[in-house]
Amino acid sequence: MVQLGKTGEQLSVADNLGSIQLLFMSAWRGISAIFYATFLCLSSHLVQAWDYERHRLINDLALDTLPQSFPRFVLTAENRERIRFLAGEPDRWRNTRDRALRHLNNPDHYFDVEYLAQYELKTETLSHFRYRFVEQMAAARARLKLELPEGNTDHLKGHPGFMPWSINEHYLKLVSSFSYLQVFKTMGTQEEIANAQANVVYRMGILSHFVGDAAQPLHTTEHFNGWTGENPKGYTTSRRFHSWVDGGFFKATSDPDRAAITKQLNPAALLMRPASRDLASGQFQAVIDYILEQHRLVEPLYQLDKTGKLSKETPAAGRQFLHQQLAAGSQMLGNLWFTAWKEAPPDRFLQVYLAQRKLKEE
């Protein structure tokens, strides 16, 4: 978009040139308009969740839920800022034009729960293995003669997205970072400890983005940017709705009230894993439950808009709703960070490796 804008500016400088150039200009504007329209069509899931400021706030508030006993290096001013900065990182990956990265990264930011029905899949029985889930969808496509997801450039049409897997996998990578940090702290060099600490900070930052995304209910629904399909209640179909919820509302009214959100937060707590071993991968089940809670708020959010309560003129109820969502994201993030630290077992493989290294050195 920036490039189109720039082109427009450059052309407007040429306004006093000859008629041939004017003809060229109008032709170019026509092409630009077509290109812009095509971009809008292709950009079905290019909408971002919370804008960068909202993601930073979620991270900042989540850091405040951590106890005094949490590793101190995380809570230095420098690392707090790094974690706030990383809140925007997976969205920066979305800015790339390379289709392979978009194919990999974009669906990690959403989970359109309604799409499961077409595959006859239910949230209660989803596999926590990402590729098993892909196989389940492929099998259903063959059995139910569903359309292949080739209808857009990213080959993701009709795809629910991978947000629950993404959050759980990034959570497990954070657990791994805490696991090897523990071992380096007793058997490693100063450089190894510093590197492992830097990785913990990085992993906390990357995980944060997807947890924050999930707190924006429009990232859990096929109605992610205006209501689609049958619309008996007459909800908005505006293609600006998503960005209004992401940050437009706050920009048009006033910034979120940090104190009001903080009041809704509790100290970070341990997340429980289900007793069944089959469901015991990381925090997949807790993540699914968390996403479904936000999904249940999709219609109430559209209702708020319909009754004018998400507007500049009467913003109180909308503001309260969005505060609650920012709090939900911060709380879940704090809980996941805390649980990853508490639950991380020592990295046994690394222990053996470092013990052998020590023996060789002696």
Ligand SMILES: [Zn+2]
């Ligand atoms: Zn995102």
